[in-house]
Every structure is written in C-alpha cells, then in structure tokens.
Amino acid sequence: MDQILELRHIHYAYHNMEGETPALIDISFSMNKGEFVAIVGPSGCGKSTLLSIISGLIEPEKGLIKINGKYLRESTTNIGYMLQHDQLFEWRTIYNNVILGLEVQHMLSARSKEKAHELLDTYGLKQFENAKPSELSGGMRQRAALVRTLILEPDILLLDEPFSALDYQTRLNVGDDIGQIIRKEKKTAILVTHDLSEAISLADRVIILTSRPATILQTLPLKFDLEQDTPLNRRDAPEFKTYFNLIWKELNTNE
Structure with missing residues (x-):
C-alpha cells in the first residue's frame, strides 16, 4: 500500500x-x-x-x-476535519450546508452539485435535503456533516x-454507520x-x-x-x- x-x-x-x-x-x-x-x-x-x-x-x-x-x-x-459538534448552520438547509465548503473553495459546479445530491441519497438523507438542521436527529446531523466533508474529496x-x-444508543448506531461509510469510500x-x-x-x-x-x-x-x-x-x-x-x-x- x-x-x-x-x-x-x-x-x-x-x-x-x-x-x-x-x-x-x-x-x-x-x-x-x-x-x-x-x-x-x-x-x-x-x-x-x-x-x-x-x-x-x-x-x-x-x-x-x-x-x-x-x-x-x-x-x-485535501484534509477533511470532523469535530465533536456538527457545525451545521440553522439558516441553511441540509443540502446548502453540505455544499458550503464547495462554495467557500469556489468549487461549486453542476457536477459537484449532482454529487452532493447523490451522496445525500446514498446515505439516507435525500428526503431531508430541504430540511433545517433542527429538524434532524443528532445522528442524522452527524451523517450530514460527514457528507459535507466527503463532498470535498479529502485524502x-x-x-x-x-x-x-x-x-449512547445513537452513538453506537452512528459510529457503525459512519465507520462503514468511511470504509466504503476507502x-x-x-x-x-x-x-x-x-x-x-x-x-x-x-x-x-x-x-x-x-x-x-x-x-x-x-x-x-x-x-x-x-x-x-x-x-x-x-x-x-x-x-x-x-x-x-x-x-x-x-x-
């Protein structure tokens, strides 16, 4: 390797x-x-x-x-960083939170927008694209934070x-979920x-x-x-x- x-x-x-x-x-x-x-x-x-x-x-x-x-x-x-708190902005929808890093780095394009939709769909958040962070559970918010990190394609x-x-229960489920996502994305x-x-x-x-x-x-x-x-x-x-x-x-x- x-x-x-x-x-x-x-x-x-x-x-x-x-x-x-x-x-x-x-x-x-x-x-x-x-x-x-x-x-x-x-x-x-x-x-x-x-x-x-x-x-x-x-x-x-x-x-x-x-x-x-x-x-x-x-x-x-490219290095991605996930912190203890998801740092999602309440005034932005989940989709707009996910693409925030792309906006900041001037990387927003038709392809990257499409990929954001694809990742949200793949990881069970498609129906919450237009929701605000407060409408999601803690586990779903962390999943959205991970998608926001993955969209930047960090090494x-x-x-x-x-x-x-x-x-504790959510932590177990989200840890399993995010661990498998990281493995899948290699x-x-x-x-x-x-x-x-x-x-x-x-x-x-x-x-x-x-x-x-x-x-x-x-x-x-x-x-x-x-x-x-x-x-x-x-x-x-x-x-x-x-x-x-x-x-x-x-x-x-x-x-």
Whole structure:
C-alpha cells in the first residue's frame, strides 16, 4: 500500500505567561492509504492538538510531517476535519450546508452539485435535503456533516470525538454507520476518542498515548475473524474483549 502520511519526531508545547508546558514529545508514526487509525490516551494528553498539527492549523516546534511524500507546507493534499459538534448552520438547509465548503473553495459546479445530491441519497438523507438542521436527529446531523466533508474529496479524514455529543444508543448506531461509510469510500482516517470500545470497533490499529506530555506508549494492530467486519459486529467478537483489556491495562499502568 502507498504511504500517505508520515510524522517524524513531532514535539509541541503550550506557552503562556507562566512558562512552557510540554504537550507532545517525539511522536512518530505513518499511515497507508485507506487505513483507519484510532488515537487514545488520558484526558488532556494532547490528542486533539496532534490532529491540529496534522491539519496544519498549528505548527510543531520540532519534527516533520509529510503527506503524499511532500512536506505539509508544500502539500496540496485535501484534509477533511470532523469535530465533536456538527457545525451545521440553522439558516441553511441540509443540502446548502453540505455544499458550503464547495462554495467557500469556489468549487461549486453542476457536477459537484449532482454529487452532493447523490451522496445525500446514498446515505439516507435525500428526503431531508430541504430540511433545517433542527429538524434532524443528532445522528442524522452527524451523517450530514460527514457528507459535507466527503463532498470535498479529502485524502485524509480527521475525526475529533465526532460522536461524543450523542446519546449512547445513537452513538453506537452512528459510529457503525459512519465507520462503514468511511470504509466504503476507502478513506484514510484518524479518529481521536476517549472511548476505547469505539476505537476498537472502528480502527485497523490503535495508537496509545501516555499522559501529558504525550509520547506513544504502544501501537496495537487489530485483527478480527469476521465474515462481515463492521463496527457493531466487532463489539460481539471474542477478540474485542481481549483488545479492550490490553488497552485498558496499558492506560492504567502508565497513568
């Protein structure tokens, strides 16, 4: 498989009037195209900061990032970002929310408009195209937010606790739904989550971070013997409990 992302010896610290607080120390990993990686670690360890560095929103103090073989500053690779909240605008319909990014990037065309309709149809939102966000359930809003991200054809998807605002049952269903969509679209994805079950059910491997300043404690590949490898089916698989206990032990031994 082709390597799409490489982080090498990333360091980052927060600065304020009281001094410097190290957040990330010597973070190195790479990803291949189509791979799904989950990042877990103690609360406040710097997981979201790491996503901000990968997206280019903040710069590391040391280290390098390459995307598709080019340094981040030189790369034209499109990176999609899904946050905890769907950020849908109430004054726009679901369809108009989906095409907002295309408008901002001056990419709106007859073909991209058609694709927006196709994606909404494919993922069960066609009948809600003209609805306002408040008329949709939390799960449907997150699905719309994902369609808004996919319409820009990102090479890498960054998911920062995208299901945390949902109730538990909805979270399970939406996690399964969006996980399968990402697989179907063959997207490269990084999920930051504090939910170990979510990480195990969705990812190809889990990167475990220590408490702040965060370093990589362990990387755990996930293998399931399933005819249909879906997030919900993984939760019922015998391997699930084994992986959960391994990650739980690592996190609690190294607090």
